[in-house]
Amino acid sequence: MIAYNTNWLDALLTKDSARKWHEKGLLSAEKWKAIEGHYPSNFYSPNLFVRIGLAIFTLILLMAAGGILVMILEPESDWAFSAFGIFCGIACIVFLDSRVIRNGRHRSSGIDDTLLYVGVWAILLGLCYSFDYSTPALAYYCIAWPFLVAGSIRYLDRLMGLAAYLCSLGIVLLVVKEIPGLALFLLPLAGMLVSAGAYLFSKSGQKRYAWRHWHGVLMVVELISILTFYASCNFWVVQQAALSIFGLETVPIAWFFWTCTFCVPFVYIYVGLRRKDRHLLDIGLACVAAAVFSFRYYYHVLPLTWAAVICGAVLFVTAYFSIRYLQHHEGAFTYEEDSETSMLQEIEQQLIEQTIANQPGPKPDPSQSFGGGQFGGGGAGANF
């Protein structure tokens, strides 16, 4: 079912955990060596920057190759073009499976990701090419859904998982929208229910050892479902949706949505801290900001500048005293840096570096450039 060598994936998982224990001094150097020797994994997984470079060049290559094929085959009718798209997509996937993953041992190298995305995109384009303008959006979603789900399952791809979740949510919302009379009330409810269901599913999925290879995909679904749950009950989102879909100026049961707008983020933060769940906590913090923005959109209590100054000062002082407190009080929480940074934090860091205009871009640490860290490529040198 999985395109990649599952023994190597297991070996990576084991080594990742063992490395952390070794770094914390819980495993001696000999034992760490023994584990490394006992669990070989031979994927070609280059450093992030090389991965980006490879993805860019693979994309150019595929576009040029597609261009050559178009020039040679010259598909003229709609049907010919559809068949051409499907053919190219299948060719990409076959090449990905047989050459890149099996022979080249690639995993997250930029090449396999790009081939997968381009392949799925070409197949979908081929399938939908002959549709005319009156085709309902639901048809596109339903056609894309099986491919996105299959892609995320077979290739363990996070972006595919994200697309599959959003596609599922889209299908449900589009169906609910057509219910006469009640759609206005049912839409937010449906969004919340689907999100909650996806959250519970991904949470329980991540606990299953048999599903260990899909952890990354399920984690993305977990993150995005927390977000969509909040979006479904946020007053601003609901009001904008009511305006654009039903042309309504006012939202019924507004008090309910306003309560959710402000309470849900704090529930996230509270539960996140109680259960030590970083995803809930971080998204909760972001949702507080979203709640403030939603409120400001309708009620201009304070001029923007004063709001910024006061919020900035409050944030700064809160963080300052929290850090002080944590440094002097030992307990369940700490300000010590954690060696494991989650994907969310990496994105956050990127955002911060982009917002503070004068911060330099991502800087490579030369000492980490060689197969250390998460890049388990041991002897992957001469391949492709």
Add this chain to the structure above:
Amino acid sequence: MHKSILNNLLQQEIISREDAEKIEVFESKKPFSLHWELKSLLYLGVLLLNIGLGFLIYENIDTIGHVVIIVLIGAISTACFWYAVRHKKPFSKEEIKSPTPYYDYILLLGCLTFLVMEGYLQYQYEVFGTRYGLATFIPMLLFFALAYWLDNRGVLSLGITALATWLGITATPQDLLSNNDFSSSAIVHTGVFLGILLTVLPFLSERWGLKKHFSLTYLNFGVHILMISTLAGMMTLEQSLFYFPLLCVAVGFFLWYARTRGSLYFLTVAVLYGYIGLTYMLIIHTESLNFDFMFYLFYFVFSCIGVIVFLTNYKRFIKNNQQ
């Protein structure tokens, strides 16, 4: 999850039962780190405060007195600098660890509010008159001095940006293309000069053993400014016979840097800029030959295969010092 892994390792008799128990205790008791969350809040606080104060000034210029505003912002700035100096560690040519967790942010806030105050002074009282150069020169000096004295890479980036502004270009990576008019030769020349300067500086400071860890900050600015300026020279000034060799030298230099220091970031960046330059040269010089469109498609296919083969074999290209 970790339990299953531990069980596997136990069954294979790679680790002992005591190890497993130790790890089990650690996993159940390990504290929850709030480092990232609090650090992000600090950053956001600094950012919002600075934006808010900056706009506050321009909005209230007529209502609250100028003196009040200047004193207020000056007080914040001074307080930050006072904190930074009071808590500083003794100067060293090597990297110094931040004395307190919020140290970097307070220093950053001090520098940013200093900029706001200085801008206000110039706007309202024209302290520097029409000598606009001086208005960017003073913060530049201050930021470089603070960066080296208190060892802070964020402030160093502020200094480099101020240096670029003083020379007349916007240097922050994401605004490099949008805010500069690269069709003027003055900007291109300045960019090339600044890029070379920022690229050479770290080698000098490494030779003098002064703040070696600043190198990456310098080079990161240097590589983008230099490469984009030479590309602009090729494309907008149409002086490719001069600028293309310059680009080749720059690409060669950064490939050499990547090879000897093992930096994959500079490897990828140099390859990308080099490819853009090469493709541009090929296209404009074959324009008169009226090649078929197919020719270019085949060029892209084969050149991309070449680059992909090169990049996938990066481990051979880069000298591994550890071996």
